[in-house]
Amino acid sequence: MKRRSGSIIPDVILYLIVTLICIVTVYPFIYVLSASLSDPQALYENRVVFLPVAPFSVESYRLILRDSRIWTGYANTLFYVTFGTAINLIMSILAAYPMSRKRFSGRKFMNIFVSVTMFISATGMMIPLYLVVKSLHLLNTRLSILIVFAAFPFYVIILRSFFETIPEELFEAARIDGASELTILTRIVLPLSGAALATIGLYYLTNRWNGYFWAMVFLNDEKKFPLQVVLRQLIVLASMGEEMDANIGKAATNAEAVKYATIVVATLPIAVIYPFIQKYFVKGVTLGSVKG
Amino acid sequence: MKKKFKLVDEKALWLMLVPVIAYFIIFKYIPVSGIIIAFKRYSPFKGIAASPWVGFLYFKQFFHSVYFGRVLRNTLMIGLLSIVIAFPMPIILALLLNGIKNRIFKKTAQTITLLPYFVSFVVIAGIAINFLSPSTGVINGIIKRLGGEPIYFMQQPQYFWFIYIALRIFKTTGYTAIIYLAALTAIDPNLYEAAECDGAGRFHKLIYITLPGILPTIIIMFLVRIGSLISVSFEEVLLLQNDVILSTAEVISTFVYRRGLIGADYSYATAVGLFETVVALFLVIFSNRLARRFKSEATLW
Numbered sequence: 001m002k003r004r005s006g007s008i009i010p011d012v013i014l015y016l017i018v019t020l021i022c023i024v025t026v027y028p029f030i031y032v033l034s035a036s037l038s039d040p041q042a043l044y045e046n047r048v049v050f051l052p053v054a055p056f057s058v059e060s061y062r063l064i065l066r067d068s069r070i071w072t073g074y075a076n077t078l079f080y081v082t083f084g085t086a087i088n089l090i091m092s093i094l095a096a097y098p099m100s101r102k103r104f105s106g107r108k109f110m111n112i113f114v115s116v117t118m119f120i121s122a123t124g125m126m127i128p129l130y131l132v133v134k135s136l137h138l139l140n141t142r143l144s145i146l147i148v149f150a151a152f153p154f155y156v157i158i159l160r161s162f163f164e165t166i167p168e169e170l171f172e173a174a175r176i177d178g179a180s181e182l183t184i185l186t187r188i189v190l191p192l193s194g195a196a197l198a199t200i201g202l203y204y205l206t207n208r209w210n211g212y213f214w215a216m217v218f219l220n221d222e223k224k225f226p227l228q229v230v231l232r233q234l235i236v237l238a239s240m241g242e243e244m245d246a247n248i249g250k251a252a253t254n255a256e257a258v259k260y261a262t263i264v265v266a267t268l269p270i271a272v273i274y275p276f277i278q279k280y281f282v283k284g285v286t287l288g289s290v291k292g
Numbered sequence: 293m294k295k296k297f298k299l300v301d302e303k304a305l306w307l308m309l310v311p312v313i314a315y316f317i318i319f320k321y322i323p324v325s326g327i328i329i330a331f332k333r334y335s336p337f338k339g340i341a342a343s344p345w346v347g348f349l350y351f352k353q354f355f356h357s358v359y360f361g362r363v364l365r366n367t368l369m370i371g372l373l374s375i376v377i378a379f380p381m382p383i384i385l386a387l388l389l390n391g392i393k394n395r396i397f398k399k400t401a402q403t404i405t406l407l408p409y410f411v412s413f414v415v416i417a418g419i420a421i422n423f424l425s426p427s428t429g430v431i432n433g434i435i436k437r438l439g440g441e442p443i444y445f446m447q448q449p450q451y452f453w454f455i456y457i458a459l460r461i462f463k464t465t466g467y468t469a470i471i472y473l474a475a476l477t478a479i480d481p482n483l484y485e486a487a488e489c490d491g492a493g494r495f496h497k498l499i500y501i502t503l504p505g506i507l508p509t510i511i512i513m514f515l516v517r518i519g520s521l522i523s524v525s526f527e528e529v530l531l532l533q534n535d536v537i538l539s540t541a542e543v544i545s546t547f548v549y550r551r552g553l554i555g556a557d558y559s560y561a562t563a564v565g566l567f568e569t570v571v572a573l574f575l576v577i578f579s580n581r582l583a584r585r586f587k588s589e590a591t592l593w
Contacts, residue, residue: 018397
């Protein structure tokens with residue numbers, strides 16, 4: 001179809017605005033990268049604006065990569081993310097499958113039992129949850145991170161809704177053929193639910209990767225800190241602190257570049273991976289709206 | 293014919309639920325019952341049962357303290373400002389992206405705007421604090437270059453709400469836009485063609501087809517937002533706080549954290565948390581009811 005005349009200019013404006021939005025979005029990350037590679041002195045003199053300022057220096061990376069806290073944090077996060085997400089998925093499947101079976105006697109009860117817990121706000125639960133974890137002697141254990149948030153009711157409900165889209169006849173035919181519930185779950189339901197499992201698995205994974213609050217509350221042994229808690233110390237608390245003493249000396253300039261290098265080291269893996277997994281999050285949005 | 297097998301193996305299903313039920317009881321239901329310490333003078337040595345009842349003492353203490361007005365105002369202001377300023381952003385972004393015809397450009401733009409969603413708030417807060425730093429920050433660098441005096445963004449209370457909301461916009465706009473983009477693709481393309489035949493221009497199509505098409509989604513999203521008005525995320529606010537700006541930066545949830553987990557004032561903090569829960573619950577019920585009424589009215593949806 002031929003374009004109406006005069007619609008080119010709005011198009012150009014549209015592309016310009018979107019380009020501008022993209023620039024604003026990536027600028028902070030480009031700046032961080034540039035700052036981490038620039039001459040520390042240039043950083044101190046506010047000479048870094050967009051591209052790295054020569055003489056380039058990887059000294060900050062050498063410093064941060066020698067810092068054992070980063071490596072310990074990475075290793076701990078890897079541990080929490082791997083096992084935590086596995087526990088999340090197993091628990092969610094174990095909850096969602098029976099809840100999706102239309103003839104199961106406990107279906108209604110379980111639906112209420114799980115959904116009700118979504119109505120208590122995180123703030124209201126904060127102190128009582130802490131006291132429960134404390135009385136179970138789970139404070140300062142790696143186990144606490146893994147099991148206290150073993151399942152999110154919201155994701156359980158989403159997964160249940162997805163399982164419910166599988167025709168009941170399929171289950172019943174399998175039952176008639178003598179399949180056990182576990183066989184139905186592992187041979188029929190799970191293979192059919194790849195996309196849904198990937199989606200909620202990735203949501204759990206990002207939660208585990210990004211969360212710092214409860215790890216900060218539960219743990220006090222630095223050796224057990226996940227990456228985000230370490231990052232909070234290195235780039236948030238440290239910066240807040242030095243901002244307090246109005247003008248920091250020259251000695252701190254290298255520290256500034258190290259902070260930017262830390263951000264790069266902590267963000268690069270995600271920035272490289274996310275374009276390939278984003279489609280599951282896009283899918284998750286539509287999955288979430290199925291609920292109700 | 294009577295079947296000797298059952299279509300559902302009840303025992304097996306309940307067996308699967310054992311760990312699930314145990315988890316929910318231990319980490320959801322027992323903590324909920326622990327909220328009772330809001331009405332007791334809880335002492336960790338005596339335990340919950342043996343601690344004496346005090347009725348509404350801690351609620352009264354909270355309502356009569358200077359903190360009540362302050363944290364309520366901050367919480368509501370952040371909630372309201374984010375509705376006014378942040379809420380329209382993903383809608384605008386989705387409309388802009390929807391208007392782009394070049395597939396590759398659109399895909400690239402969407403991927404780029406999604407980036408901040410995947411970056412943890414710890415990192416985003418860290419970047420923000422360094423950006424706003426009066427000595428080495430890039431923003432003050434520009435101000436200085438233009439001949440101005442550096443602004444101490446993170447130490448002056450009047451900036452906090454806007455810094456927080458700007459970061460929320462930065463982090464969530466690209467992701468939330470997906471929801472609206474999904475709604476936009478659901479609009480029947482025939483409507484546009486028909487409108488074009490009738491001579492409708494870009495603007496008219498936007499006003500008469502696109503916006504009404506996504507209006508139900510906008511309203512639902514808005515009601516969800518109202519439902520969580522009071523629940524400002526403590527994980528995020530906490531990262532940006534420091535002692536100098538607490539007068540505007542302290543929200544209910546971070547107040548509970550500070551009093552309860554830092555100050556070990558468990559009963560008082562639980563009472564404040566319960567107050568928040570009750571208000572939040574009312575808001576959720578209110579917005580859910582509106583949403584339901586809205587859904588039954590909008591039969592087309």
